[in-house]
Amino acid sequence: MIPDSSEQKNHLRALEKACTGIKGLDEITLGGFPQGRPTLICGAAGCGKTLFSIEFLVHGALEYNEPGVFMAFEEKTEEITVNVASLGFDLEQMQKDKLIRLDHVRIERSEIEETGEYDLDGLFIRLGYAIDSIGAKRVVLDTIENLFSGLNNQGIIRAELRRLFEWLKEKKVTTIITGEKGDGALTRQGLEEYVSDCVILLDHRVTNKISTRLLRIVKYRGSVHGTNEYPFLIDSDGISVLPVTSLTLSHEASTDRISSGIPALDKMLGGKGFFRASSVLVSGTAGTGKTSIAGSFANETCSNGERCIYFAFEESPKQVIRNMSSIGIDLQRHIDSGLLKFNAARPTLNGLEMHLASIHKLIVQFKPHAVILDPITNLITVGSVSEVKNLLIRLIDFLQSQEITVMFTALALNDNISEQTDESVSSLVDAWLLIRDIEMNGERNRGLYVMKSRGMKHSNQVREFVISDNGVDLVDVFLGPDGVLTGSAREEQQLMQKAGIVLKDHAVSRKDREIDRKRAVLESKIASLKEEFESVREELNKTYIEDELKKEVLESNRKEMSRQRGREDSPE
């Protein structure tokens, strides 16, 4: 656990601390080693004591303007200079710049004859001179225990060491004393009884043939500190300690939404996709397309101009890129543009803690917006279930505090009735997509469910998960009479429906034509009746006119006759 430093009472004069400059260590110790006091770093051979102390000096000299003296009782100064050159520390130049002073103390027992009472004033004078010559604020005594093997009179050495540490305190220099781990004690010679302010234990543990370096603060007087074992890394950049075990749940919750890269999936997730800084688990049996979903997500993230790290524990980057390009996802261009970073390593490369440490380190360096771990299942080969779960809790914690969205893929076994993934992380994650095999009619199809998605309305439907040349997509499954239909059964059903529509269309149009024809017949009938009517009317008209004409003729005839009769009458 990392205690919260803000709770410290600020108005009291607290213990002043000297920043170590070692990544992570200052966080665990809440600011570094106790200023002006000795700190003991102990551990077995080869666990990094000397490197720790050198880093302490170099960072002090370069970053905090505190020159340092390195007194080596073991290695020669030239050896040390060469050893740390690989980390980019130029001790030779720093010695010239009076930032660091190396002094090798050589004690050859065979050359020395003890002839009575003596003291270690020579060491005091040497150290005092070295401190004064560069105004040192930091001192390292690398394996001072060698004095015990070089000199016989243990009583004198113990008394002198006690005096030495008192003297160093008076000089107000921050001191690191390294000590080799002894049987049942922190150091062989019980140095811890002289150095009581701060004791740090380094360990290099090998379990299941996999090594993990661990650091623990055994005690730290006058300061709260993390008490757990923290893994640390030694690589080309030196030491980085990983204080990722946080028990507080106080990270921000973003309401920002980010797309999954699959529009249909976004639709299932309330129409907008995942929450930013959430954790997403994609689980499914082998070959269900977990990596394809991860690939789509990476592609989408990078297409939006955001950075993404892809931790591949199963395939090499080239393999992933090739496989993704086969479904129309071009990841290479994102690598070229620097937005996508692949980190592929076999899980067995190192222990879980080291994995976490390297993931942590890479994330801090690259500052991604999204992280993909594909698959977490393989991590189980290097740790137990509870260890993997622990690692993932810490990783999720860390990522959420950094507002990074994370997608895990996990292999679910078929016989897993409870649908739990092996790593039982499903309770930790914010969203859980489950891809399931649906086997029917002699073929295997994939069905995708959103098992959970915290804080959003999400679909409860099964969607068929289709991988095509154009990427991945989700298709509505068909609910036929036999239940859920997928794959070719679904297509068949779709075709059948299509055929039905065509037939129906056809029937409809035939009826329409019938009606048209009927109408035409009717209309032609109407026309002929009209013609008939016209002819009848004409006939009727004809007699009528003839009658009129007859009447007219008769009238004219009568008139003519009466005229003629009148003429005959008039002469009378």
Add this chain to the structure above:
Amino acid sequence: MSENTDIEPIGDNDNPQYVLRLFITGASINSRRAVVNVKQICEQYIKGNYSLEIIDVYQQKTIAEKEQIIALPLLIKSKPLPARRLIGDMSDTQKVLKGLGISIGT
């Protein structure tokens, strides 16, 4: 040796067999005892055949690193070979003699 050192060359031989340097710290008890004891042993066993330099490390701090000095008082025998380093107040005469390679004829 520079001039501000506290060198006390003792001995009367220009080419002595024994070349000794005694490093002390000021006037501490051990230092004073060592000086007395060394002088006494030399005078008794290798009289006239040695040179002894007494150096106060406080006065010459750089020499501490140069000569790999840790424990004081320190007597360095650079001649005759092999070189030997004797630490302590030289009160154990037998050990001093053994360290200096002087065998006492019994």
